[in-house]
Amino acid sequence: MTIEQETGEAVATPAGIEEQLVSYLEERTKARVTPDQDLFRSGVVSSMFAMELIVYLEKEYQVSIAGGDLKLDNFRSVAAMTSLLLRLRGSSDAVGDA
Amino acid sequence: MRSAMPDLTAEDRAFVDSLVGDQPAGWDVAGELPDDVLRKLGTRGLLCAQVPTAHGGIGASSRSNGEFTAHVGSLCSSLRSVMTSQGMAAWTVQKLGDSAQRAAHLRRLTGGQLAAVCFSEPAAGSDLAAMGTTIRRVGDSVVVDGHKKWATAAAYADLLVVFGRYEDGAAAVVVPTSAPGVRVERVIDPLGCRAAGHAHVRLDDVRLPADSLLGGVAQGLPLLVTTALAYGRFSVAWGCVGILRACRTAAAEHASTRQQFGRPIAEHQLVARHLAELYIAEQTASRVCEHASDCWDAGSPEVVVATVLAKHVAAGNAARGAGSAVQVLASAAATDGHVVARAYRDAKLMEIIEGSSEICQLILAEHATSVR
Ligand SMILES: Cc1cc2nc3c(=O)[nH]c(=O)nc-3n(C[C@H](O)[C@H](O)[C@H](O)COP(=O)(O)OP(=O)(O)OC[C@H]3O[C@@H](n4cnc5c(N)ncnc54)[C@H](O)[C@@H]3O)c2cc1C
Numbered sequence: 428m429t430i431e432q433e434t435g436e437a438v439a440t441p442a443g444i445e446e447q448l449v450s451y452l453e454e455r456t457k458a459r460v461t462p463d464q465d466l467f468r469s470g471v472v473s474s475m476f477a478m479e480l481i482v483y484l485e486k487e488y489q490v491s492i493a494g495g496d497l498k499l500d501n502f503r504s505v506a507a508m509t510s511l512l513l514r515l516r517g518s519s520d521a522v523g524d525a
Numbered sequence: 526m527r528s529a530m531p532d533l534t535a536e537d538r539a540f541v542d543s544l545v546g547d548q549p550a551g552w553d554v555a556g557e558l559p560d561d562v563l564r565k566l567g568t569r570g571l572l573c574a575q576v577p578t579a580h581g582g583i584g585a586s587s588r589s590n591g592e593f594t595a596h597v598g599s600l601c602s603s604l605r606s607v608m609t610s611q612g613m614a615a616w617t618v619q620k621l622g623d624s625a626q627r628a629a630h631l632r633r634l635t636g637g638q639l640a641a642v643c644f645s646e647p648a649a650g651s652d653l654a655a656m657g658t659t660i661r662r663v664g665d666s667v668v669v670d671g672h673k674k675w676a677t678a679a680a681y682a683d684l685l686v687v688f689g690r691y692e693d694g695a696a697a698v699v700v701p702t703s704a705p706g707v708r709v710e711r712v713i714d715p716l717g718c719r720a721a722g723h724a725h726v727r728l729d730d731v732r733l734p735a736d737s738l739l740g741g742v743a744q745g746l747p748l749l750v751t752t753a754l755a756y757g758r759f760s761v762a763w764g765c766v767g768i769l770r771a772c773r774t775a776a777a778e779h780a781s782t783r784q785q786f787g788r789p790i791a792e793h794q795l796v797a798r799h800l801a802e803l804y805i806a807e808q809t810a811s812r813v814c815e816h817a818s819d820c821w822d823a824g825s826p827e828v829v830v831a832t833v834l835a836k837h838v839a840a841g842n843a844a845r846g847a848g849s850a851v852q853v854l855a856s857a858a859a860t861d862g863h864v865v866a867r868a869y870r871d872a873k874l875m876e877i878i879e880g881s882s883e884i885c886q887l888i889l890a891e892h893a894t895s896v897r
Contacts, residue, residue, distance in 0.1 A: 455895075456895060474745070474748050475888055478752065482824060482828055482829065493619070498694070499747070
């Protein structure tokens with residue numbers, strides 16, 4: 428687990444998270460992605476893929492995305508996902524001890 | 526006392542076996558599951574075994590709960606359907622609810638209360654975006670109005686998880702069936718899973734405390750539905766593995782003992798082919814389900830598509846496999862209540878629910894084009 432934890436530490440800055448998300452999305456969708464692009468409107472992401480993103484984010488960043496955070500707007504862009512992650516990682520509230 | 530290692534055990538299986546016994550045929554013909562069987566399984570946490578121990582559940586892995594679901598499915602698809610509803614309700618509360626809602630409702634779902642999940646409506650089957658049920662906030666209350674169709678287990682349920690439109694999006698509310706304005710109308714003579722307690726539900730100006738609204742805010746309907754269905758699909762898929770196991774066992778047993786033209790019918794090649802196909806169907810369905818569960822347990826993003834694949838493969842295999850099993854048993858399986866007759870009727874419905882075969886194919890096609 429140490430390698431994974433180190434990776435987690437290394438990308439815990441907004442820029443690091445954005446960069447990692449962009450490369451994950453580009454790898455997965457074979458399309459160019461920019462941090463502010465609306466992923467739903469541009470058709471890059473469907474609601475099934477949004478579910479995939481949720482599972483990916485939960486595992487990769489050790490957060491639990493539940494309750495009111497499960498709205499598409501939180502996954503609409505790389506920037507939105509980044510701010511969600513920063514918020515969830517900052518709070519110690521056990522939302523989603525799922 | 527359960528052991529320190531949270532998971533399902535051989536005792537859990539034996540407990541189910543002793544409660545179920547040889548009754549599923551009678552339950553099918555009567556169209557009713559005994560209330561005490563459901564409550565006993567519920568109180569032991571077995572109807573939604575993945576609920577974390579912190580909330581009174583067993584905390585089973587997806588793989589272990591899947592195997593258990595298949596076992597129950599091999600005995601009685603009606604009972605397995607009740608598990609699917611209960612598990613889907615619990616998963617929805619776990620994912621959409623805040624911590625107070627999780628604490629309150631998951632205790633009830635592992636404490637003997639029963640739940641059903643309501644998406645479908647007269648005008649919203651495959652197309653859930655056409656949902657017309659409304660949830661409104663009025664002062665300290667939420668008010669629910671709508672007409673839901675075909676909710677599995679609703680006839681037995683204490684709680685309904687009801688999806689509807691809310692503000693500029695959608696939401697799910699937890700509705701006690703005892704609340705004024707709730708009417709549960711049983712589906713008479715369903716084609717299959719006859720004892721699963723399917724019901725249509727009318728919600729007429731149902732007033733509930735505001736904290737009945739899971740998560741407390743409006744969310745996007747597609748994501749809400751996809752979240753809830755994730756569990757339902759995986760549970761139906763494993764249930765179909767159970768159907769296939771029961772069919773393979775019954776067909777193999779019958780073909781080895783029934784003699785025609787001077788030998789066991791298994792020795793006639795055209796019958797042997799049915800047995801081979803049943804075995805193939807069971808094994809391939811098992812493997813795709815195991816894969817989906819392993820993705821779930823590992824937290825792999827692939828779980829999303831793997832679950833749809835598992836549901837699609839297992840339901841199709843079960844419907845075809847049950848047809849083959851009826852063919853092999855012939856008149857021996859041609860009465861209602863027989864395990865293979867039940868499988869034949871139950872399996873067909875598995876191609877319709879939780880995303881019909883066509884809807885699964887559309888999702889899989891979209892995935893295929895997105896991963897070029
Ligand atoms: C036994 C049983 C249990 C159920 N349990 C529940 C439950 O617990 N909770 C709940 O909310 N609902 C439940 N349902 C309802 C179930 O979810 C719906 O029946 C299902 O979603 C299909 O909707 P429909 O029956 O209205 O068929 P329709 O949506 O009218 O579909 C009819 C046919 O058209 C096909 N079709 C529709 N749209 C498309 C498309 N775009 N492309 C290709 N083909 C298409 C479908 O695949 C199907 O073959 C249950 C149903 C049954 C039979």
